[in-house]
Amino acid sequence: MTESEQIAEWLAATAQGDERAFQKLYHATSAHLFGLLLRILRTEDNAEDALQDVYVKIWQKAKTYEPARGAPLSWLMSIARYRALDLLRRRDPQGSMPEDPNIEALVLEDVHSAGPQANSETMQTLSAIDQCLHALRPEQRRGLMLVYYEGLTHQELAERLEIPLGTAKSLIRRGVIALRECLQGGE
Amino acid sequence: MTRETKINSTNENNPENSLIAAEYVLGALDASARADFMAKLEQDPALRAEVVYWEDQLAGFGLQSPPVTPPASVWRGIQMQTGVRNPGKRKRRGLRRWAKCTGIAASLAVMALVATLITLSSEHKPVQVVASGAAPSAQESGALGALPDSFQPQPSAIAWSTSAPKNSLATVKTPADHPDFVGDLQDYASNVGWKVAGYNARGALQVVATGTPYTRLWEPTTLELWLMPVNAYEQPIALGLLPVSGERILPIAKYVAPEFYTDYNKLAVSREPPGGSKTGEPSGEILFMTTLKLASDN
Numbered sequence: 500m501t502e503s504e505q506i507a508e509w510l511a512a513t514a515q516g517d518e519r520a521f522q523k524l525y526h527a528t529s530a531h532l533f534g535l536l537l538r539i540l541r542t543e544d545n546a547e548d549a550l551q552d553v554y555v556k557i558w559q560k561a562k563t564y565e566p567a568r569g570a571p572l573s574w575l576m577s578i579a580r581y582r583a584l585d586l587l588r589r590r591d592p593q594g595s596m597p598e599d600p601n602i603e604a605l606v607l608e609d610v611h612s613a614g615p616q617a618n619s620e621t622m623q624t625l626s627a628i629d630q631c632l633h634a635l636r637p638e639q640r641r642g643l644m645l646v647y648y649e650g651l652t653h654q655e656l657a658e659r660l661e662i663p664l665g666t667a668k669s670l671i672r673r674g675v676i677a678l679r680e681c682l683q684g685g686e
Numbered sequence: 687m688t689r690e691t692k693i694n695s696t697n698e699n700n701p702e703n704s705l706i707a708a709e710y711v712l713g714a715l716d717a718s719a720r721a722d723f724m725a726k727l728e729q730d731p732a733l734r735a736e737v738v739y740w741e742d743q744l745a746g747f748g749l750q751s752p753p754v755t756p757p758a759s760v761w762r763g764i765q766m767q768t769g770v771r772n773p774g775k776r777k778r779r780g781l782r783r784w785a786k787c788t789g790i791a792a793s794l795a796v797m798a799l800v801a802t803l804i805t806l807s808s809e810h811k812p813v814q815v816v817a818s819g820a821a822p823s824a825q826e827s828g829a830l831g832a833l834p835d836s837f838q839p840q841p842s843a844i845a846w847s848t849s850a851p852k853n854s855l856a857t858v859k860t861p862a863d864h865p866d867f868v869g870d871l872q873d874y875a876s877n878v879g880w881k882v883a884g885y886n887a888r889g890a891l892q893v894v895a896t897g898t899p900y901t902r903l904w905e906p907t908t909l910e911l912w913l914m915p916v917n918a919y920e921q922p923i924a925l926g927l928l929p930v931s932g933e934r935i936l937p938i939a940k941y942v943a944p945e946f947y948t949d950y951n952k953l954a955v956s957r958e959p960p961g962g963s964k965t966g967e968p969s970g971e972i973l974f975m976t977t978l979k980l981a982s983d984n
Contacts, residue, residue, distance in 0.1 A: 518770045518771065521768075521770055522761075522770070525761060525764070529755075529756050529760070529761075530753035530754055530755045530756070531748070531749060531751075531753050533753070533754050533755070533756040533760075534751040534752050534753045534754045535748040535749075535751045537751070537754055538751040543977075544976075544977040544979065546756075547756060547757065547759070547760050547763075547977060548975065548976060548977065550756055550760050551760050551763040551764050551767070551975065554760075554764045554768075555764055555767045555768055558764070558768045558770065559768075567738070568738055568741075569738050569739075569741055569742030569745075570742060570745070572745065572749075573741060573742045573745035574741070576745040576748040576749070577711075577741040577745060579748070580748060584713050586874075589874040627746065628743075628746030628747060628749070628750070629746075629750070643712065643747075644747075646712045646713060646714045647712055647713070647744065647747050648747075650713045651713070651714070652713070652714055652715065652716045653709075653714050653715070653716065654716055656714070671709060671712070671714050672705055672709075675705055675708040675709070675712075676701075676705070678743075679704070679708070679743075682743055
């Protein structure tokens with residue numbers, strides 16, 4: 500059974516109220532979600548509170564997952580990230596977080612930074628996205644990372660990078676197009 | 687994300703939709719554009735598929751963050767909110783620890799109450815213990831008071847006295863009097879929340895309702911404040927009932943002395959029957975939870 504199949508099975512059991520499956524799902528996936536939440540929210544307290552919210556939601560909404568929604572870990576990561584962005588926007592609706600000086604370092608991290616908890620399937624995913632990120636122009640890569648990890652809108656990205664709004668939009672769009680071409684080319 | 691579950695972009699004939707879907711998933715759209723997109727999303731299955739495609743692809747960005755094992759307290763909080771238990775795990779030990787813990791807590795509560803009563807009776811002028819003129823019965827019945835926009839310790843709310851013993855609620859509050867720990871219980875969607883500040887030496891926990899009175903959402907009900915353990919086998923400690931509005935001072939004795947922070951580091955709010963939980967632990971739904979912040983951390 501692959502990692503995705505196992506997570507999907509736990510999700511299906513969780514949807515039926517299986518507490519043991521939910522516990523296994525938590526222990527298998529929470530480190531990935533917590534790592535992402537820490538990266539976005541920056542403090543352990545905020546990330547812990549958000550992680551708790553996320554798994555309560557997963558417990559309540561597990562039945563809404565279906566394979567057509569994508570890989571189960573992707574679905575879980577999306578729930579966590581949307582929650583983090585929601586918290587960022589509620590707490591600072593007008594502004595945005597200060598730029599993390601390590602944002603470029605993060606992008607350029609070797610895929611092995613995923614650590615021992617990442618299995619071969621996760622490593623495969625990381626490798627694909629890593630290759631495509633490195634294929635982007637540096638400014639596109641930086642723009643996408645700022646938007647993804649800091650929840651910046653086009654306008655906020657323009658202010659952060661001190662560039663016109665149109666240039667910021669173009670930067671993201673060109674980055675997205677290049678990323679899509681690369682990802683679909685690797686299938 | 688994975689090979690066998692790879693989702694394909696379905697909007698290749700409509701690249702604009704695919705781009706906006708990517709921008710939506712990334713979070714780049716401003717509030718207005720996001721609302722417009724979400725309205726279209728409900729009507730357009732192809733657009734929803736495009737969102738799923740990008741969520742699946744961009745999850746790889748998130749996996750670039752190294753995994754970090756969360757503390758055990760997170761799972762405990764999830765259990766409290768969902769009712770999920772560790773099947774058969776340490777049940778007997780948990781009960782013994784709970785009995786021991788609540789026994790100590792009860793003793794400390796009695797000591798604090800006695801100390802307070804002794805102090806109050808020895809003062810020339812009685813001090814106000816439950817502050818802001820809001821008696822528990824009035825607060826629990828839904829009486830509305832002035833709602834502070836932001837929390838500031840209120841010197842006038844507690845009639846502190848310089849001559850009072852340390853464990854008393856009665857001491858003078860000075861500008862240099864800072865809380866030893868704080869907690870922020872907020873629901874940003876409903877604007878219901880409380881600011882909590884603890885003063886260890888005085889055995890006082892100041893709780894200030896900061897937004898919409900909770901009875902507008904959950905009437906009739908009583909909300910109880912709990913100190914939550916780090917380890918799942920420890921039991922929560924009841925701190926008292928929350929005010930609907932205004933401020934309330936709760937006695938905490940030494941529950942939250944510094945050495946406790948390592949074992950009990952979260953506050954939680956549960957929905958309870960009138961007068962509070964009858965079981966010694968949260969018996970209703972956990973509505974809020976937050977981590978205590980030490981003043982020394984600021």
